[in-house]
Structures are given as structure tokens and as C-alpha cells.
Amino acid sequence: MNKHRMNAELSSFAARLRFAASRRAQDRRFEELALELFALQFKHNSAYRKICEARGRTPKDVGHWTHIPAVPAAAFKELDLTSLSPDERTSVFYSSGTTVQKAGRHFHNAESLAVYEASAWAWFGQNIFKNPESGIQNPELLALTPPPSQAPQSSLVHMFETVRQKMDAPESAFAGKLAADGAWTLDFEATVAVLRGNSKLKTQIPKLILGIAFSFVHLLDYLAENNLQFRLPENSRVMETGGYKNRSRSLPKSELHALITERLGIAPGKIICEYGMSELSSQAYDSRSQKLEVGSQKSEARSFHFPPWARVQIISPEINHEVAEGETGLIRVFDLANIFSVAAVQTEDLGIRRADGFELVGRAQLAGPRGCSLLAA
Amino acid sequence: MNLPNYFLADLPPEAALSPAMIAEACQTLKRNRELYLANRSTQSLVNILSDISESWLEPEFPFRKFVLENAVKAGFSRATLQRGLDNFFGQLTRENFHALLAQEFGDSKRPDSMTATTTGQRQNRMAIVNAPEFQVHIAAGNIPNPVLTSIVFGLLTRSAQFVKCAGGSTFLPRLFAHSIYEADGKLGACLEIAGWRGGNAALESALFAEADCVTATGGDETLAAIRAQLPVKTRFLGHGHHVSFGFAAGEVLHGSRAKKIVAAAADDVVAWNQLGCLSPHVIYVQIGGEVSPEHFAQLLAEELERREQIEPRGELPPEHAAAIASRRAIYEIRAAHSPESTRHWCSKDSTAWTVVFEADARFQLSCLNRFIYVKGVADLKTALEGADDVRGKVSTVGIAAPEEKIQEIATQLARWGATRICPLGQMQNPPLLWRHDGRPALGDLVTWTDLEM
Numbered sequence: 001m002n003k004h005r006m007n008a009e010l011s012s013f014a015a016r017l018r019f020a021a022s023r024r025a026q027d028r029r030f031e032e033l034a035l036e037l038f039a040l041q042f043k044h045n046s047a048y049r050k051i052c053e054a055r056g057r058t059p060k061d062v063g064h065w066t067h068i069p070a071v072p073a074a075a076f077k078e079l080d081l082t083s084l085s086p087d088e089r090t091s092v093f094y095s096s097g098t099t100v101q102k103a104g105r106h107f108h109n110a111e112s113l114a115v116y117e118a119s120a121w122a123w124f125g126q127n128i129f130k131n132p133e134s135g136i137q138n139p140e141l142l143a144l145t146p147p148p149s150q151a152p153q154s155s156l157v158h159m160f161e162t163v164r165q166k167m168d169a170p171e172s173a174f175a176g177k178l179a180a181d182g183a184w185t186l187d188f189e190a191t192v193a194v195l196r197g198n199s200k201l202k203t204q205i206p207k208l209i210l211g212i213a214f215s216f217v218h219l220l221d222y223l224a225e226n227n228l229q230f231r232l233p234e235n236s237r238v239m240e241t242g243g244y245k246n247r248s249r250s251l252p253k254s255e256l257h258a259l260i261t262e263r264l265g266i267a268p269g270k271i272i273c274e275y276g277m278s279e280l281s282s283q284a285y286d287s288r289s290q291k292l293e294v295g296s297q298k299s300e301a302r303s304f305h306f307p308p309w310a311r312v313q314i315i316s317p318e319i320n321h322e323v324a325e326g327e328t329g330l331i332r333v334f335d336l337a338n339i340f341s342v343a344a345v346q347t348e349d350l351g352i353r354r355a356d357g358f359e360l361v362g363r364a365q366l367a368g369p370r371g372c373s374l375l376a377a
Numbered sequence: 378m379n380l381p382n383y384f385l386a387d388l389p390p391e392a393a394l395s396p397a398m399i400a401e402a403c404q405t406l407k408r409n410r411e412l413y414l415a416n417r418s419t420q421s422l423v424n425i426l427s428d429i430s431e432s433w434l435e436p437e438f439p440f441r442k443f444v445l446e447n448a449v450k451a452g453f454s455r456a457t458l459q460r461g462l463d464n465f466f467g468q469l470t471r472e473n474f475h476a477l478l479a480q481e482f483g484d485s486k487r488p489d490s491m492t493a494t495t496t497g498q499r500q501n502r503m504a505i506v507n508a509p510e511f512q513v514h515i516a517a518g519n520i521p522n523p524v525l526t527s528i529v530f531g532l533l534t535r536s537a538q539f540v541k542c543a544g545g546s547t548f549l550p551r552l553f554a555h556s557i558y559e560a561d562g563k564l565g566a567c568l569e570i571a572g573w574r575g576g577n578a579a580l581e582s583a584l585f586a587e588a589d590c591v592t593a594t595g596g597d598e599t600l601a602a603i604r605a606q607l608p609v610k611t612r613f614l615g616h617g618h619h620v621s622f623g624f625a626a627g628e629v630l631h632g633s634r635a636k637k638i639v640a641a642a643a644d645d646v647v648a649w650n651q652l653g654c655l656s657p658h659v660i661y662v663q664i665g666g667e668v669s670p671e672h673f674a675q676l677l678a679e680e681l682e683r684r685e686q687i688e689p690r691g692e693l694p695p696e697h698a699a700a701i702a703s704r705r706a707i708y709e710i711r712a713a714h715s716p717e718s719t720r721h722w723c724s725k726d727s728t729a730w731t732v733v734f735e736a737d738a739r740f741q742l743s744c745l746n747r748f749i750y751v752k753g754v755a756d757l758k759t760a761l762e763g764a765d766d767v768r769g770k771v772s773t774v775g776i777a778a779p780e781e782k783i784q785e786i787a788t789q790l791a792r793w794g795a796t797r798i799c800p801l802g803q804m805q806n807p808p809l810l811w812r813h814d815g816r817p818a819l820g821d822l823v824t825w826t827d828l829e830m
Contacts, residue, residue: 047714054713072706079714317695317702319726328695330702348703350695362696 009040010083014111014339018118020309021337030311033336034065037343044083048342051075066313066322070332070344073279076104081342084109093155093278106155106278112340116155116281117162119337123307124163127272127285128208128237136206136237141167142194144211144219146184147174155278156241160210176215183247186215188222195230195264206235209264213240213256217248220256223263231265238266239285241274242360275304275360279345281337282310288357303357310335314353315346328352328361378443383558385571386547394573396583402569403539403587407511410537413563415510419488422533422564423474429560430469433462440556450548451521453650454691461649464806465522469529473809478533480810481819482506488534491828501830506823508534509589509612515575515603517594518546520649523616525553527592528568532557534822537567539584544574575599582606590614590822614821616814619654619772620742622661623801624760624786626778630666630673638777639673641802642749643680645775646730648805650690651745655773655797655804658743659750661760670753671720674734677751678722681730690729690747700744701728708733738763757786761793769794772814775801 013036020029039059042049048071052058057069075081076095088109095104108116129136143160151157157174164173175191176184197204211219216238223229238260244250251259257271276283284304306312313322314329323329331351334344351358380387385394385402432438441462444451448458478485483494483504491503512531516524524540528550531538540550551570558565573580575595585591585603590612593603600615607613623645625638645657660677662670693701705728711719718736730747738759741750754760764771774795778786787798796815797807812818 051710051713054709072703072710074703074707075710078707078710315702317698318693318728320702330699346703346706348699350699 010044010339011111013037013040014115017309017336017339018115021115021118021122021307030308030336031065033309034068034334034343035059035062037336037339038062038065038068041083041342045081045342047075047079047081065311065334068334068344070334070346071342072346073104073277073348076106076279076341077102080105080107082107083340084112092153093158094153095278104279106341109340112281113158115337115339116158119282119307119309120159120162121166123283123285124159125166126307127287128239131287136208136235139206139208139236140194141169141173142191142207142209143174144176144186144191144209144215145174146176146178147171150176150178151184156212156276159276159283163210176211184212184215186218186222188219191219192223192228195232197233204233206233206237208237208239209266210239211241212243213251213253214244214248216240216256216260217244217251220259220263221248229263229265236264236266236270238264238271239274240271241276273302273304273360275349277345277347279338279341279347280310280333280335281339282307282333282335284310284312284357286357286360301354301359303354303359304351305357306333306335309337312351312356312358314351314358323353325353325355331358331360378439380551380555383565384551384554384569386542386551386554394571394580396579399539399571399580399583400587402571403511403584406537406539406567406569407587409563409566410510410535414532414535414537414567417535419478419485419533422535423471423478425561425564426529426532427469427471427474429556430466432560433466433556438556440552440559444549444552447548449691452546452691454689456688457647457650457691460688461520461522461805464648465525468809474533477810477818481817482823488823503828503830505826505828506534507826508536508823510537511587511589512536512538512822513584513588513591514538514540515591515593515595515599516540516542516546516550518543519652521549521553522649522653523594524550528553528557530819530822532564532567534819536590536822539569539571539588541581541584542570542572544572547572576602578606585611592616612821614816616654619770619814620740620767621655621657621771621773621775621804622659622740622760622764623657623775623804624661624757624777625663625666625673625801626757626776626782626786627663627666628779628782629777630662630668632667635666635668635673636676638801639668639676639680641775641777641800642677643684644802645804646677646681646747646749647684647688647690651743651747651749653805655807656745657749657775657804658745659740659752659764660801661738661752661754661757661763663757664753664755670736670751671734674720674732674751675722677749678730678732681732681747681749682724685724685729693728693746697744697746698728701731701746701748704744704748705731740764740767742767757789761789771795773797773799773804773807775799775804777801 042052042059051071052069055069062068084107089107090109093106141164145157145160148157148161175187177187179185257268260266260271261268273286274283284306286302286304289300289302311334313332315332316323316329328350331347331349336343350361433441445455445459448455451458475485484492486492487506491505493503514527542550547570554568554570585606588611592614593600594616597617600617604613623642642660662673705723708721712721720734722732724730732749734751736753738752738754740763774790776786790798
């Protein structure tokens with residue numbers, strides 16, 4: 001295969017998608033782009049092609065984006081799911097390996113990273129800065145992860161770095177660091193200094209705090225131990241992404257958010273959750289409220305939404321079809337920004353279908369002996 | 378079925394339990410035991426327990442009918458639950474109870490009076506066994522027969538018992554307890570059934586403060602947490618994580634015998650939907666028989682499909698179905714990329730059953746609910762090397778092998794650390810005399826008093 005030509009085809013797609021992302025184009029063309037990308041990936045990504053062929057689904061058989069074969073996220077652990085040749089792969093994002101298997105690998109080069117960044121920034125901006133419910137202007141950034149130099153293989157840190165650069169924030173915005181055993185921890189003093197703000201200023205600058213759930217637990221525990229409590233400026237925001245991975249005690253989301261409110265003075269409505277994974281190039285946020293009707297009960301709940309260039313289906317694990325509204329199934333993402341890998345990714349996460357979005361339930365338990373211990377005590 | 382309010386588990390779900398209620402229940406149990414159970418003869422207990430079991434085997438027995446009509450509450454299809462209960466109660470006969478007492482105590486009269494065995498007579502020794510006054514059982518919620526066995530053993534040894542079930546899984550223990558109460562109210566009054574989510578320190582410390590003996594099934598962490606809460610004098614019998622597997626020798630895999638062995642393997646996968654620790658995660662199949670390991674896997678898939686028609690697995694909560702779907706997806710990818718070493722067969726449009734063939738002998742933990750691995754091996758030694766990761770954690774090995782080789786294979790497995798070897802097809806059907814985790818069935822519960830003359 002002509003490598004130059006391969007790059008040309010995917011590159012042209014990448015350029016168009018970046019343009020679409022930068023203008024946050026509406027999703028009218030999603031269908032068309034999805035089928036075009038599937039044909040390209042089938043052609044240029046041999047590991048993916050083999051999976052499609054085993055399922056008997058080639059571009060000729062697929063007339064609708066929902067029929068595009070999805071690869072399990074776990075396949076990124078076992079196969080090189082990329083159309084980049086080994087010498088083109090300039091960086092790789094690893095999944096954190098939440099199961100017993102090795103970590104998944106998502107290969108990138110400058111071009112795919114540019115798409116990643118365009119996608120991540122556009123939707124981050126839309127949800128954090130432009131959102132009428134939770135918008136924030138010119139905040140001071142605080143990222144509770146190590147800087148990219150210490151975590152070059154984390155897609156999340158790469159995303160935070162993209163945000164930092166776009167916001168023109170200093171590198172010191174990263175308050176995380178690596179512990180001796182390589183685990184992520186926080187520079188608590190630096191973090192607290194940012195939270196305290198500048199005493200010389202009359203009006204404090206709002207804070208935008210980004211982090212993984214377990215980092216927030218580390219921070220909240222530290223604040224509790226030291227009897228510290230902050231009332232951050234009115235317009236401050238938290239962006240929290242789930243996950244504990246045994247790095248801290250794990251808390252139900254409502255409890256974590258209540259503690260954030262208690263210790264940082266940020267109202268629950270101003271805590272935005274992010275859903276993302278190293279195998280994808282776009283993220284979902286739960287910044288929008290949605291009205292729910294269950295029987296006669298009406299309530300409002302927040303649900304996750306991907307950008308217009310990515311779509312979600314909630315798939316019944318039993319029949320491998322989309323579930324009905326309000327039902328639980330496995331989250332499947334079609335991410336057009338995953339140009340050089342595979343756009344259609346079947347996650348192991350459970351979600352509840354909510355209109356064009358979803359509510360996150362959690363991960364399907366895969367590992368561990370159950371036997372007599374199943375549902376024990 | 379309208380059940381009277383005998384047990385804490387009969388309270389409406391919204392009724393909250395308090396430590397005071399638990400403490401009071403414990404006192405009542407101990408008092409009732411003193412009045413009604415402490416001086417019962419073992420023979421009368423054997424009689425009543427075998428009568429109750431016989432009733433449970435009768436199709437028209439109201440408790441049985443009710444349980445089977447509500448099988449979904451126990452988490453199983455009607456047919457699966459029926460087979461499980463029939464196997465269980467079928468074991469509880471007078472003959473088996475006497476054999477059990479003889480095995481455990483040397484003589485079935487030992488719980489009642491100072492008794493000498495033949496050897497004892499020569500040595501001028503007699504002995505009697507005493508049960509703990511009050512036993513507490515912390516039951517896991519996966520399958521019902523371990524907790525039902527605990528109740529039966531507790532009554533047989535004349536202990537008052539408090540059965541704490543995992544939250545939401547009181548259904549069968551409660552119905553069994555009611556059937557005891559109906560058959561013999563005094564016996565039923567020595568039994569309490571309650572359910573709450575584990576880790577409720579207030580309730581559990583009230584309960585543990587009263588216990589003479591605590592039995593528990595659960596993960597290592599759960600067991601350690603319970604043990605840490607018990608006073609030193611309290612006896613603790615914990616049954617932790619265990620897994621099981623099957624082994625079919627090549628010599629027996631031919632013609633109609635191979636078919637029977639495949640059917641036996643299917644019995645083990647289907648029984649209790651594979652959820653017990655005696656259920657196989659993997660069937661090792663020796664290479665060299667007329668039926669190859671891969672072909673065995675295919676035949677097993679066909680058999681599981683037939684079973685699904687007559688003994689369906691039933692519905693699963695989404696998270697369990699999702700675990701199966703996600704696991705299948707991994708094997709689908711592997712099968713597409715290396716079909717020579719991985720193949721898989723799945724029920725259509727459902728997660729009802731899955732067979733994964735792997736050439737790799739390394740033991741795999743199944744996600745259960747009728748998800749079985751078939752692995753080809755050159756011999757038993759290779760299988761045991763493959764299972765090294767779970768060595769010391771293996772309960773049962775179900776085997777199909779030439780009769781003349783069974784003892785040799787069993788000895789090899791025993792030296793390796795397996796505690797129960799049975800024919801393939803009987804893995805989830807242990808006899809009443811089974812020594813759980815290799816420990817005495819009743820012997821760990823009791824205390825002996827020796828008389829030297």
C-alpha cells in the first residue's frame with residue numbers, strides 16, 4: 001500500500017474534521033462523514049479490517065453509521081489498532097489498565113494529536129466557558145494531575161495541557177506530581193496556595209479546577225486533616241472525571257460532590273463531570289440538565305453529551321442492539337475524531353440512555369473470582 | 378403465600394433493624410434453645426429434618442410450589458432452581474444423616490450420650506460432643522444451598538442460630554425456615570433469619586457479641602473484617618474464595634461415552650448457573666482422544682444450547698450481562714486474529730451461554746452465568762501447571778477418566794491441593810458428607826468431652 005496516499009486520504013479527513021470542530025459545526029454531516037471514515041479505516045487499518053471481515057461487515061454492507069462495526073476498548077490492549085505505521089507513531093496514550101490485562105495503547109502522531117486537541121478544546125470550551133448554566137470567564141487554572149513532562153502517556157493530562165496552553169496559563173497550573181512509587185499525588189502546599197488566592201487582591205479570581213476523582217479525594221482528605229475550608233469565588237468551577245483505581249478510598253459521586261461543596265465552596269451545579277478514555281479523542285460532559293419523566297414523577301438530571309462529531313449508543317448486552325430510552329446498557333461511542341485508530345469503540349462502561357445523551361452507571365465487572373464471594377455479605 | 382411474622386426477614390422492607398432488636402432476638406433464641414432444643418435427641422432431629430426434606434421433594438408441598446413459582450426472586454429460572462433444590466433435599470435422608478454423624482463423630486449417638494467406639498472400648502475411653510449454644514451464619518447471596526446446609530447442621534448439633542443473609546437474598550433461607558417452623562414450631566423458634574447489607578457495624582457488633590461460633594462465606598477481605606470483630610473466645614469458620622475446574626482424559630473421549638461426558642460437563646455449567654464455588658470455570662480436555670479439545674468445546678456449546686431450551690439460565694441484571702458481553706467481545710477479537718488458538722461459541726441474541734476454546738492452558742476465571750472455558754492440554758500435569766495461579770484456592774475437580782486411573786489422578790490432585798474430586802457432572806452436587814474446603818463437616822462446630830475410665 002502506498003503510505004503517502006494513505007496519509008493523504010486520512011489527512012484530508014483530519015483537516016476537514018478539525019475545521020468542523022473549530023466551528024462546532026452542527027451534526028448534519030455526521031452520517032456521511034462516519035461512512036466515509038469507516039471506508040478509510042477499513043482500507044488502512046488492517047487490524048480493524050480483520051475484525052470487520054470476521055463479522056462480515058465491509059463498507060459495501062454498511063449503509064448507516066449505527067451498523068459500523070465497533071471494536072471493544074479492550075482490543076486496544078491486544079492489537080495495534082492504528083493506521084499509523086510503527087515509524088509514524090510519535091506518541092502513545094495508555095489506558096490505566098483497570099482490568100488484569102495489560103494497558104491499552106492508542107497511537108498518535110502530530111496530525112492525530114492536532115485533531116485530538118481541536119476536538120478536546122472545542123467541546124471543553126463549549127461546556128466550561130460557554131455553557132449558560134456553568135460558564136466561567138478568565139479563571140485561574142488548577143489541574144490536579146502531574147504535568148505532561150511527568151505523565152506523557154496520559155491522554156487526560158494531554159487534554160489538560162491543551163486547555164492550559166489555550167488558556168495561556170502557566171505550567172505551574174499542574175499541581176500534581178509523581179510519588180516515589182510512580183503513583184499520582186499532589187503538591188498540597190502549592191494547591192492550597194492557589195486555593196487561598198492572592199491576599200493583596202480585593203476581588204479574587206475564580207478558579208477552574210480539573211482533576212480525577214481520586215485526586216479530589218486526596219485533596220479533600222488533606223483539607224479535612226488540616227482543618228482547611230475555602231469559599232472560592234462565586235464563578236469558580238470544578239471539572240471532575242471519574243475513577244479511583246484503588247488510588248484512594250472510593251466515594252459515591254454525590255458524596256464526593258458534597259465534600260467538594262463543603263471544602264471548596266463550589267455549588268453542586270458548578271461541578272461538571274467529564275467522561276473520556278484514552279481510546280477516544282473526544283470527551284463527554286454532563287453540563288446540561290435534562291428533564292426526566294419516570295411514570296408520573298418529573299425530575300431534572302444531568303446527562304453526558306459528546307460533541308456533534310461523536311455519537312453514543314447505549315447497547316443492550318443481551319441482544320447487541322440499542323436499548324430503549326431510560327434503559328441500561330453498554331456505552332458505544334462513534335468518535336469521528338478517532339481518525340487514525342478506530343472511530344467505533346465499544347466500552348465496558350454501563351450507561352442509561354437519556355434522549356441524545358446518557359447517564360453514567362459504571363464499569364461492567366470483568367475480573368476477580370466470584371464463586372462463593374459473589375454478592376457476599 | 379401468606380407467611381406469619383416469625384422472623385426479622387418477615388418484616389416489611391422499610392422496617393429498619395436496630396442493634397436492640399438484634400440483641401433481643403439473640404436472647405430469645407438462646408432461651409428457646411434451652412427450652413426446646415438443648416435436650417432433644419439426635420434421632421428426633423434426624424427424623425424431623427429428613428421429614429422436612431421429603432416434603433420439599435413433593436411437588437405439591439406449598440413451600441416448594443411457592444419458591445418455584447417465585448424462582449426469579451432467588452435469581453434463577455424455575456427449572457434451574459428446581460434441579461438445585463431437588464439435588465439438595467435429595468441428600469437429606471435418614472441414612473445420610475446417620476452416615477454423616479458416624480463419619481464426624483465415630484458414632485451417631487455421640488451428641489446424646491457418652492459413647493465408646495470399638496477402639497475406645499479397648500482403650501477404656503468414652504466421649505460426647507457438645508455443640509456451641511449459639512451459632513451465627515454470615516451467608517453469601519450467590520446460591521442458597523451453603524446457607525441451607527449451615528441451618529441443617531446447626532439444628533442437627535442443637536445450636537440456636539441467627540442467619541444473616543446478604544441484603545436482598547433472604548428469600549430461600551426465609552422460606553426454608555418457615556417450613557421448619559411449620560413442621561416443628563419449637564425447632565423453628567431456635568432460628569432467626571435476617572438480611573442486611575454487610576458492613577453494618579452497629580448491627581453486626583450486637584450480633585457478634587452474642588455468638589459462640591460464627592460461620593461465614595465471602596471474599597478474603599470480608600472474612601478478615603468479620604474475624605477482626607470477634608471476641609477471642611468465639612469460634613470462627615470462614616469459607617473464602619474458591620474455584621473449581623474439570624478434567625477429561627483423552628482415553629474416555631470416544632463415541633457415545635464422549636457425548637455423555639460432554640453432557641456431564643454441561644450439567645456442571647448449568648447447575649446454579651455456575652455461581653457456586655464448586656462450579657467449573659474451565660474444563661481441561663486432554664489432547665489425543667477421538668474428540669479433540671476444540672471439538673469438545675463445540676459439542677459442549679451444542680449441549681448448552683439444548684439445555685437453554687429446557688433449563689434456561691434466566692435474566693441477568695445489566696451489569697452481569699455486560700460482563701459477559703464485554704468478555705465475549707475480547708474473544709471475538711482474538712478468534713478473528715488467531716483462529717487456530719482461540720474460538721468461541723455464543724447463544725444467539727442473548728448472553729445465556731458462552732463457550733470459549735483456548736489452546737493456552739493457563740487457568741481463566743470465568744465471569745460465570747454459564748460462561749465456560751475449554752482448554753486443550755497434553756496431560757493432567759500440564760493442566761495443573763496452567764492452574765498454578767489458583768493453587769490452594771481450588772475446591773472441586775470434576776473428572777472423567779478410565780476407572781483404573783481415577784485413584785491415581787485423584788491422589789495427584791490431592792497432593793496438588795484440591796480438596797474434592799468427583800465425577801464430571803456432579804460438581805455442584807456434593808454429598809451431605811462432603812468436607813467443605815477439606816475441613817470436617819460437623820467436626821469444626823463441636824467440642825469434645827473425653828471420659829477416661
